[in-house]
Amino acid sequence: MERPAVARFGLLGKVTAHPGQRDTLVQHLLTAASLVGTAPGCDLYFVSTSPTEPDTIWVSEVWRSRADHEDSLLLPGVRELIAKARPLIASAESIRTVPVGGKGLPRLRVLPLVPRPTLT
Numbered sequence: 001m002e003r004p005a006v007a008r009f010g011l012l013g014k015v016t017a018h019p020g021q022r023d024t025l026v027q028h029l030l031t032a033a034s035l036v037g038t039a040p041g042c043d044l045y046f047v048s049t050s051p052t053e054p055d056t057i058w059v060s061e062v063w064r065s066r067a068d069h070e071d072s073l074l075l076p077g078v079r080e081l082i083a084k085a086r087p088l089i090a091s092a093e094s095i096r097t098v099p100v101g102g103k104g105l106p107r108l109r110v111l112p113l114v115p116r117p118t119l120t
Contacts (some may be wrong), residue, residue, distance in 0.1 A: 007065075007098050008043065008062055008063060008064060008065070008098060008099040008100075008105075009062075009063040009064070009065055009066040009068070009069050009096070009098075009099075010060075010061060010062050010063070010096065010097035010098060010099040011059070011060075011061040011069070011094050011095070011096060011097070012058070012059075012060055012061075012094065012095045012097060013058065013059040013060075013061070013092060013093070013094040013095075014056060014057075014058055014092065014093050014094070015029075015056070015057045015058075015059060015089055015091075015092045016053075016055050016056055016057075016089070016090045016091045016092070017055045017056075017057065017088050017089060017090060018055070018088060018089070018090045019055060019090075021055075021088040022049065022054065022055050022056075022057060024088055025057060025085060025088040025089065026047060026049065026057055028081060028084060028085040028088070029047045029057060029059060029085070030047055031081055032045070032078070032081055032085075033045040033046075033047060035075055035076075035077050035078055035081065036072040036075060036078065039068070039071070039072045039075060040064075040068055040071070041063050041064035041065060041067075041068025041069070041071070041072075042061075042062075042063060042064075042068065042072065043062040043063065043064065043099075043105055043106060044060060044061060044062035044104065044105065045059070045060075045061050046059070046060040046061075047059055048060070055090065062099045062105060
């Protein structure tokens, strides 16, 4: 059995814009994608809209580590962009994930699982 050498950090975010503000908020999120997309450790920052919920936006993020994600919030322009976008948001929720791979993600180095010693 194998395990990833380093566990990635993922976020799946559902953002609901105030009515009529979705497209403006999408533009802010796409700007965010440009700002953090070249940050160290950013493997994916993807913005989608819902075909059935007119004010809903989905944001998928994959980072090499949680620390890389936190560091991205300190990049020039990110805090200002968050301040601009915040008034357009009616609600937001996110789910943390541990991305393990798939099309579009760089392959992680894999190490064999080492059984833990049992305590007797």
